[in-house]
Amino acid sequence: MQTHSSHPIRVLCSRISEQLEQSVTVQGWVHAIRNLGRLAFVHVRDRSGIVQCVLEGELAEMTLSLESVVSVTGLAVEASKAPGGLEIRASAIQCISAAAAPLPFEINKKTIGARLDTMLDNRVLSLRHPKVHATFHIQAALAGAFRDYLTERDFTQIFTPKIVASGTEGGSNLFPVDYFGRPAYLAQSPQFYKQMMVGAGYERVFEIAPVYRAEEHNTSRHLNEYVSLDVEMGFIRSEEELMDLEQDMLGYMLRKAGAECEAEFALLGVELPVPHDIPRIPVAEAQSILQRKYGKTSPKGDLDPEGERLICRYAAEQNKPAFVFITRYPREIRPMYAMPAPEDAALTASFDLIFNGLEITTGGQRIHDYDELTASIRGRGLLPEHFESYLDLFRYGMPPHGGFAIGLERLTSRLLGQPNVREASAFPRDRMRLTP
Amino acid sequence: MQTHSSHPIRVLCSRISEQLEQSVTVQGWVHAIRNLGRLAFVHVRDRSGIVQCVLEGELAEMTLSLESVVSVTGLAVEASKAPGGLEIRASAIQCISAAAAPLPFEINKKTIGARLDTMLDNRVLSLRHPKVHATFHIQAALAGAFRDYLTERDFTQIFTPKIVASGTEGGSNLFPVDYFGRPAYLAQSPQFYKQMMVGAGYERVFEIAPVYRAEEHNTSRHLNEYVSLDVEMGFIRSEEELMDLEQDMLGYMLRKAGAECEAEFALLGVELPVPHDIPRIPVAEAQSILQRKYGKTSPKGDLDPEGERLICRYAAEQNKPAFVFITRYPREIRPMYAMPAPEDAALTASFDLIFNGLEITTGGQRIHDYDELTASIRGRGLLPEHFESYLDLFRYGMPPHGGFAIGLERLTSRLLGQPNVREASAFPRDRMRLTP
Missing domain, CATH: 3.30.930.10 (Bira Bifunctional Protein; Domain 2)
Structure with missing residues (x-):
């Protein structure tokens, strides 16, 4: 398969551990955001799992809504405090598809706090x-x-x-x-x-x-x-x-x-x-x-x-x-x-x-x-x-x-x-x- | 699995070669019949293939119609002239479900000589x-x-x-x-x-x-x-x-x-x-x-x-x-x-x-x-x-x-x-x- 510079090869969250200390691109949904001003932690979820991405400086200022689809490129590193023991130090982030906010219910908690009918309406x-x-x-x-x-x-x-x-x-x-x-x-x-x-x-x-x-x-x-x-x-x-x-x-x-x-x-x-x-x-x-x-x-x-x-x-x-x-x-x-x-x-x-x-x-x-x-x-x-x-x-x-x-x-x-x-x-x- | 004398274990046509010189029971549809009076050749078809059964004496006098479901018990033997190189010398035959005769078309020829609509009507x-x-x-x-x-x-x-x-x-x-x-x-x-x-x-x-x-x-x-x-x-x-x-x-x-x-x-x-x-x-x-x-x-x-x-x-x-x-x-x-x-x-x-x-x-x-x-x-x-x-x-x-x-x-x-x-x-x- 060819690598196009404009279309980096996507790595699944579950495979990042195989590419530590290398630049990787993950693509998925924004599962959670913790913004500390000049530093933000964004959890990206794909079909294989979730990875923490660390955004610093200007990148942290980007407006992101939960469940938007993003592409994040950065250095994969070990990080003992991150979920799964690794994270991506982002060098670039692109919003592929922005999600409307707020969501009808939160989906990054242990369970969905909504009635079954509401869940089925927003399936x-x-x-x-x-x-x-x-x-x-x-x-x-x-x-x-x-x-x-x-x-x-x-x-x-x-x-x-x-x-x-x-x-x-x-x-x-x-x-x-x-x-x-x-x-x-x-x-x-x-x-x-x-x-x-x-x-x-x-x-x-x-x-x-x-x-x-x-x-x-x-x-x-x-x-x-x-x-x-x-x-x-x-x-x-x-x-x-x-x-x-x-x-x-x-x-x-x-x-x-x-x-x-x-x-x-x-x-x-x-x-x-x-x-x-x-x-x-x-x-x-x-x-x-x-x-x-x-x-x-x-x-x-x-x-x-x-x-x-x-x-x-x-x-x-x-x-x-x-x-x-x-x-x-x-x-x-x-x-x-x-x-x-x-x-x-x-x-x-x-x-x-x-x-x-x-x-x-x-x-x-x-x-x-x-x-x-x-x-x-x-x-x-x-x-x-x-x-x-x-x-x-x-x-x-x-x-x-x-x-x-x-x-x-x-x-x-x-x-x-x-x-x-x-x-x-x-x-x-x-x-x-x-x-x- | 238990063997009941009244319910012999069925052997698939394709597995008879593993039981030569033994008594076997096959069950399937009557694919073809050739009756020579005191001797009849009946081809029995199951999901795995077709085997020739040889009926002699009284057994050959049984009235059988094509496509009836039968159970045949007999000795499995090599037979160079039989299809597949083996046949069953029947000691018993039972008709489980008799088919009406004549069939709307013959199905033991190389192809069915009927129009597609007739084939679909009798699917x-x-x-x-x-x-x-x-x-x-x-x-x-x-x-x-x-x-x-x-x-x-x-x-x-x-x-x-x-x-x-x-x-x-x-x-x-x-x-x-x-x-x-x-x-x-x-x-x-x-x-x-x-x-x-x-x-x-x-x-x-x-x-x-x-x-x-x-x-x-x-x-x-x-x-x-x-x-x-x-x-x-x-x-x-x-x-x-x-x-x-x-x-x-x-x-x-x-x-x-x-x-x-x-x-x-x-x-x-x-x-x-x-x-x-x-x-x-x-x-x-x-x-x-x-x-x-x-x-x-x-x-x-x-x-x-x-x-x-x-x-x-x-x-x-x-x-x-x-x-x-x-x-x-x-x-x-x-x-x-x-x-x-x-x-x-x-x-x-x-x-x-x-x-x-x-x-x-x-x-x-x-x-x-x-x-x-x-x-x-x-x-x-x-x-x-x-x-x-x-x-x-x-x-x-x-x-x-x-x-x-x-x-x-x-x-x-x-x-x-x-x-x-x-x-x-x-x-x-x-x-x-x-x-x-």
């Missing part, structure tokens, strides 16, 4: 706070580890359409799209398409893509658009294999993200859980435990949010990790494609995974027999004609199969102990929020 | 044909290599919303979404959001996600929903750095996909191009070349599809690879955020990449100064108020930056020499097609 600023910033490095690492784990095991990444002609579960909670004057919807999940790709001979597939739920909820647990980490696998013997896979995969993802984002987890003070020997508790048994231990009554065949929190507390009391698989949900609360349990056709070979008190996964084995599936659709009061292009899949040879999906934002927010899932979405979409 | 079947199948393994490898290359270079994977309040380019070609009774749209590109993530301090970001274009075109080059491989990078000195990056990255992606999908490329007879020294031709000069060499007249400031084909032919005649960067598009045909060229404000610091006769990338440096950007928006007859949450980005310190996007289906189809981009989409969405 580009709040994302610059090191602790908020760390969230999305960790999220990217989790998604990358998901891909690596599955690719290594012969899973093929797929890309399926999000504009669909009908819903996967009968038509509720769908966002309507005007598709050249024809009615269409945003996909609630890639469910049908990932099953089709299994049946198309890929056998093992995964997808990392947005899904849409037009739910009117406005809670700390719901997003109307979120990233779904989807897995589907053919030639399984039962849903137990899927839980084996998810447990092992989560262990890999946490170890990998932990290694890649060691500094981020340390900054956030998060200790990574180890998902081994996750209990697998039939929902009826979980309900009994909740009733017996906590006097908690659950809705029919399911756990409510309070029940999800309590069953994780129960697991913690047994010295188990903060994960619990709940299994054997009744057919009436699972989708029409859920495989009946072998021992009781009123139950399903399905599961949820609860992590730190919140459901982060729904999964299970699917019905692969054409006649059984059409009967199940009819049993819901739905019309097989409405599922024609999906049902075609079962006409031409379909192996036993199943899968699951992990909500990426829920996984991230539970891992980081964030009370609101919106904190784990760079630009959340909820009942009220469409911008930024 | 699960057509995807099983080895040549069609190969396309999406290659596509997954390309997307994976894109991620690996960028992650290695400090780029962070981002996930940004596809439901947006307004378009990036003024409102045309948008699919409307009913968002709880409020008007919203499907994102044409993550343009604004990837710029925001650069400005949020991530500096270098990429996204792999669907984008939506409500274009009325119904051509072999257009999809209304496609996967965009987006890149955005801060602290660049000019758009030349972006072209350097894309050239190097494409080289990596093709080498990596080439290594991972050697068998697939061989099956398709595709030789991988090497994108080195890609010419960078200002669009005005490209137009002159087309006029001079081929008598071809171009639209104002742009190339049309015929021009894109001819400029690649021109490059080939110069012994250049099948890639050409076209640069310096006039401002009037680029978006309002395009950075003016330093030497002529009527032109932009932008580029397209043409590959094998088709534009697969649009990119360039972006305006990062707030006043310059609002002036540019006004210059288009647009209202800055409509871009408020985007413009906020430029109020709090924004570095020079730029990026580009690659259409994944276009890259795949051009690489594989497919005449229609729909062939590189598992479930294409076009003017007429919403299913499967």
Whole structure:
């Protein structure tokens, strides 16, 4: 690469220690300023870290606002009192892009002293706070580890359409799209398409893509658009294999993200859980435990949010990790494609995974027999004609199969102990929020 | 893992050679059948390959249809005349899922003898044909290599919303979404959001996600929903750095996909191009070349599809690879955020990449100064108020930056020499097609 005198090569803050006693140029955002008149200390932040720049004489007189983008050239020297043990004695400073002052909130304190809504309204600023910033490095690492784990095991990444002609579960909670004057919807999940790709001979597939739920909820647990980490696998013997896979995969993802984002987890003070020997508790048994231990009554065949929190507390009391698989949900609360349990056709070979008190996964084995599936659709009061292009899949040879999906934002927010899932979405979409 | 006698461990076709003279069980689809009365040869296909199973006596009398899913157990033996040099002498065969007969088209011939529309109508079947199948393994490898290359270079994977309040380019070609009774749209590109993530301090970001274009075109080059491989990078000195990056990255992606999908490329007879020294031709000069060499007249400031084909032919005649960067598009045909060229404000610091006769990338440096950007928006007859949450980005310190996007289906189809981009989409969405 050429060096242009007018365009000095930029050095990242994290690499300055390799160039001590040399002239270097750093470029980044003004994180903090301490002005003592003829002497000023300016902290410059780039994607790798923060460095202290010392401005003397005329340079110290420059008017600078926090969060402006600057280019500072100077001698890199050791400085025991400076953060990181080094600083730059500036010989030149240039303001590339001045920031308006004052900022809507301070981002160089330990935490942002603003409400979540204000942080989301000023998302580009709040994302610059090191602790908020760390969230999305960790999220990217989790998604990358998901891909690596599955690719290594012969899973093929797929890309399926999000504009669909009908819903996967009968038509509720769908966002309507005007598709050249024809009615269409945003996909609630890639469910049908990932099953089709299994049946198309890929056998093992995964997808990392947005899904849409037009739910009117406005809670700390719901997003109307979120990233779904989807897995589907053919030639399984039962849903137990899927839980084996998810447990092992989560262990890999946490170890990998932990290694890649060691500094981020340390900054956030998060200790990574180890998902081994996750209990697998039939929902009826979980309900009994909740009733017996906590006097908690659950809705029919399911756990409510309070029940999800309590069953994780129960697991913690047994010295188990903060994960619990709940299994054997009744057919009436699972989708029409859920495989009946072998021992009781009123139950399903399905599961949820609860992590730190919140459901982060729904999964299970699917019905692969054409006649059984059409009967199940009819049993819901739905019309097989409405599922024609999906049902075609079962006409031409379909192996036993199943899968699951992990909500990426829920996984991230539970891992980081964030009370609101919106904190784990760079630009959340909820009942009220469409911008930024 | 335990072995259940009722559930024998499945062996992949590609691993049978490791278990010669042993009893094995294969599970897969019936690819071909040759029945000689008391002897039948059944080819079973799984995700790893095809194996010949020999059925004798009563077993040969079983009624089997093509593409049914079967489980075959038997002795694995060398067989010089069998495909792959081995076969299974079946002791048991079970039909797991019977396929309806006849199939809408044959998929065990060298190519599918059906029209593209018929193939897309019966997508699960057509995807099983080895040549069609190969396309999406290659596509997954390309997307994976894109991620690996960028992650290695400090780029962070981002996930940004596809439901947006307004378009990036003024409102045309948008699919409307009913968002709880409020008007919203499907994102044409993550343009604004990837710029925001650069400005949020991530500096270098990429996204792999669907984008939506409500274009009325119904051509072999257009999809209304496609996967965009987006890149955005801060602290660049000019758009030349972006072209350097894309050239190097494409080289990596093709080498990596080439290594991972050697068998697939061989099956398709595709030789991988090497994108080195890609010419960078200002669009005005490209137009002159087309006029001079081929008598071809171009639209104002742009190339049309015929021009894109001819400029690649021109490059080939110069012994250049099948890639050409076209640069310096006039401002009037680029978006309002395009950075003016330093030497002529009527032109932009932008580029397209043409590959094998088709534009697969649009990119360039972006305006990062707030006043310059609002002036540019006004210059288009647009209202800055409509871009408020985007413009906020430029109020709090924004570095020079730029990026580009690659259409994944276009890259795949051009690489594989497919005449229609729909062939590189598992479930294409076009003017007429919403299913499967």
